[in-house]
Amino acid sequence: MQTTMHEPGLVVEILSEALPYIQKYAGKTIVVKYGGNAMTDERLIDSFARDMVLLKTVGLNPVVVHGGGPQIGQMLEKLQIRSEFINGMRVTTKEAMDVVEMVLGGQINKSIVDRINRAGGQAIGMTGKDNAQIIAHKLVIERPSDTATGESEQVDLGHVGEIVDISTDLINMLSKANFIPVIAPIGVDEKGNAYNINADIVAGRIASALKAERLMLLTNIAGLMDAEGNVMRDASTAQIQALIADGTIHGGMLPKTSCALEAVKQGVTSAVIVDGRVPHATLLEIFTDAGAGTMIGAAQH
Numbered sequence: 146m147q148t149t150m151h152e153p154g155l156v157v158e159i160l161s162e163a164l165p166y167i168q169k170y171a172g173k174t175i176v177v178k179y180g181g182n183a184m185t186d187e188r189l190i191d192s193f194a195r196d197m198v199l200l201k202t203v204g205l206n207p208v209v210v211h212g213g214g215p216q217i218g219q220m221l222e223k224l225q226i227r228s229e230f231i232n233g234m235r236v237t238t239k240e241a242m243d244v245v246e247m248v249l250g251g252q253i254n255k256s257i258v259d260r261i262n263r264a265g266g267q268a269i270g271m272t273g274k275d276n277a278q279i280i281a282h283k284l285v286i287e288r289p290s291d292t293a294t295g296e297s298e299q300v301d302l303g304h305v306g307e308i309v310d311i312s313t314d315l316i317n318m319l320s321k322a323n324f325i326p327v328i329a330p331i332g333v334d335e336k337g338n339a340y341n342i343n344a345d346i347v348a349g350r351i352a353s354a355l356k357a358e359r360l361m362l363l364t365n366i367a368g369l370m371d372a373e374g375n376v377m378r379d380a381s382t383a384q385i386q387a388l389i390a391d392g393t394i395h396g397g398m399l400p401k402t403s404c405a406l407e408a409v410k411q412g413v414t415s416a417v418i419v420d421g422r423v424p425h426a427t428l429l430e431i432f433t434d435a436g437a438g439t440m441i442g443a444a445q446h
């Protein structure tokens with residue numbers, strides 16, 4: 146067990162300062178998206194697991210949705226399977242889908258579950274296939290093919306899924322029974338085909354379906370940056386649209402910002418992009434005013 150020596154007076158003072166936040170969030174659902182880029186350091190994974198157990202112990206209902214993009218990339222490389230990203234999403238062949246399922250549903254999911262359990266929590270790992278809780282179908286996107294004429298073309302991303310429906314029955318049942326659900330972003334259709342879905346999008350949709358108090362997207366950057374490279378404290382819909390249009394928001398930040406905006410629109414009280422490289426980032430965000438990162442779409446409320 147990890148222990149740190151602090152002045153006893155300081156410890157009780159800090160605990161006491163957290164009381165209003167604990168009261169505010171007691172019984173509320175917090176969906177935490179744990180990005181693959183914020184999982185690289187062993188100590189960070191343990192501090193994340195401890196944070197989830199602490200949240201649960203003081204009466205919140207954390208629901209973890211995890212990514213694993215870099216880890217999938219490493220495994221694909223080892224197996225010499227090529228993969229590329231379009232609009233922040235991995236083009237996923239059948240061969241790559243098998244690897245995605247193994248890495249996300251197996252290796253990463255079980256490792257997070259194990260860390261939470263060893264920190265004293267009760268975690269249950271699953272994918273969207275469990276209880277068919279994430280129903281998806283094939284996603285086809287449009288992208289500009291000729292900027293002069295404004296023409297666009299359809300792009301086939303292979304086994305990348307678009308969420309059709311989310312069932313929250315299993316998540317609610319587990320949360321009520323004191324478990325911490327840990328979900329890998331894999332969807333399934335009625336024929337049993339598996340789909341790879343960006344983890345931010347899954348987290349956003351689950352947060353909306355659960356009417357969560359907060360959606361926290363833990364990533365490997367201090368927050369959303371503007372065109373000058375400054376971290377934004379908050380970002381409105383209009384600001385995000387402008388940053389997408391001028392290319393300031395690109396790659397993995399595209400699904401992150403759009404799913405956060407959508408979640409807030411769908412009734413999630415707040416969505417925030419947080420630096421997952423900071424130890425105890427989730428606790429800082431929830432129990433103090435010092436939480437860094439970018440609040441998304443708050444102006445809509």
Ligand SMILES: Nc1ncnc2c1ncn2[C@@H]1O[C@H](COP(=O)(O)OP(=O)(O)O)[C@@H](O)[C@H]1O
Pocket residue numbers: 179180181182183212214345363364365366368369370371393394395396397398399401
């Ligand atoms: N405007 C922006 N502000 C901050 N990060 C951005 C921006 N545009 C693109 N990015 C990139 O998005 C990345 C985060 O997305 P991603 O790599 O998918 O993270 P995760 O694995 O945590 O989901 C950042 O590391 C950064 O390189």
Ligand SMILES: CC(=O)N[C@@H](CCC(=O)OP(=O)(O)O)C(=O)O
Pocket residue numbers: 179180181182211212213214215217233234235245305306330341342343344345397
């Ligand atoms: C369709 C798609 O891109 N799926 C992602 C799923 C994992 C993910 O989103 O992981 P991070 O959150 O760590 O980026 C992928 O294959 O990388």
